[in-house]
Amino acid sequence: MxxxxxxxxxxxxxxxxxxxxxxxxxxxxxxxxxxxxxxxxxxxxxxxxxxxxxxxxxxLPRRTAFVRGGVGRDSRGGLSGDSRGQVLAANVDVVFVAEPALHGSDFADLGRVERLLALAWESGARPVVLITKSDLVGEHLAGLLDDVAAAAPGVDLHAVCSVTGEGVEVVRNHLGGSRTAVILGASGAGKSTLVNALAGEEVMETQQVRASDGRGRHTTVHRELIPLSGGGLVIDTPGIRRVGLYEMSRGVDLVFADIEELAEECRFSDCAHESEPGCAVLEALESGELPERRLESWRKLQREAAWMARRTDARLQSEETRKWKVIHKSMRGRGRP
Structure with a gap:
């Protein structure tokens, strides 16, 4: 489709x-x-x-599926987590996580990169991180790539500037043959501009990022599959403001493989990495080997994944109870005990 x-x-x-x-x-x-x-x-x-x-x-049965946690409305009209998921793309071979090079001291939202990578790994597809608009950070690009690489262990990382063409051919190489890729990222990340560069023509509308706050607007308002003349297909998506985790079993572990490796050295197998003696994770934190930001990001995603799992279990239990109530009511209506 x-x-x-x-x-x-x-x-x-x-x-x-x-x-x-x-x-x-x-x-x-x-x-x-x-x-x-x-x-x-x-x-x-x-x-x-x-x-x-x-x-x-x-x-037909899906080979891979990129699923994010749903967003519902609570009784007061506010946003709340929904235990039901939403499929953003299916049968995808490669997930391009597009993170724009930002102005300022941080240059990239590493927490967002980690969150999108967790969902990408969980989908069954292979994630690739793209630092888009790489021309904006000049001499800071090398340091930015080092920071992102530390937040994305085991993942291919490329700097891309769709306007100048830098890195576009490298991205195209990931789409050899009939591979399908989806591009995910925030509004203003340059996803549609990259699609146009890959296609060699303007197949998607683009907009400039607002000068007032550096944020982008939703240019793409729907997901669309675009065949490329040189081979491969790419799915452009609207900018994602909120990405909830959904039924995470291994995605978070793969993103934080460095923490998982450290945890194997902890004195206790059930170490929570909070204050336990002999915790290798806390020792790495104190020595500076493990950044505090990364540990906090791991804790946040672990809490969210556990919360979503509980919500999903509660929903399934409620649906099962409702189903049996309907069956029993039907049996009583037929005069059966």
Whole structure:
């Protein structure tokens, strides 16, 4: 699927693009499970109706899926965590985490990079970090790359400037053959500009970052799959303001592989790395080997992943209870004890 709208999807078949409406069974199957909703990158089973239009019958099993925790509304109208997830892209081979080189002393939001990498690893795809707009930091680029590399162990890292073309060919090499990539990042990270550079033409609208605060606006308002003339496909996404973790089992551990390795040296196997004697993590913190920022980021994501797991378990238990209540009510209606 190249694009998904409410109740319909733009699908690519052997004879071109077609708009396919969701079949009734598919609509019913996705009422209580947002993760089952069609998304960009999905492969689907279609039926061509006698009048010539297409109907989308089912979503085929996904090879990979980039899922973020949902965002709901609480009783007062504010944002709250939702234990149900939202699929941003499916059947993706590479996740490009686009982090813009910032003005100022920090130059990059390392916490955001770590969060997006956790979801990327969890998806089953291979993450790659791109420092976009690399021309903005001049002589500080080498130090910025070192900082990001420390926050992204085991992940390929590239500096990219889509305007000058620096690094674009390196990014293109990750899309050899028929690989599919998704580009994720905040508004103003230069995702659409990078897509245009990869495509060799302006296929996505772009906007300038606001001079007043350096923030970007949502240029892309929907996820869209774009075939590239040189091979490969890329999915552009709207800027992500909030990324909740969803059913994390290994993503956080892979992002913080350095902390996990240190933890193996702790005196106690269940060490929480708070104040325990013989804690290798705290020793690395005191010696300066482990930055305090990174440990705090690990703690934050661990707490969030555990909270989401509890919310998911509570939701599943509630759904199971509701299902059995319906069954028992139906049995009583038939006169059975």
């Amino acid at each position: 190249a694009r998904v709208d409410r109740g319909a999807a733009d699908v690519i078949t052997s004879d071109g693009h077609h708009l396919a409406q969701y079949a009734a069974p598919l609509r019913r199957a996705t009422v209580d499970d947002p993760v089952a909703l069609p998304c960009v990158g999905d492969w689907a089973a279609l039926t061509r109706l006698p009048e010539g239009r297409y109907e989308l019958d089912a979503i």
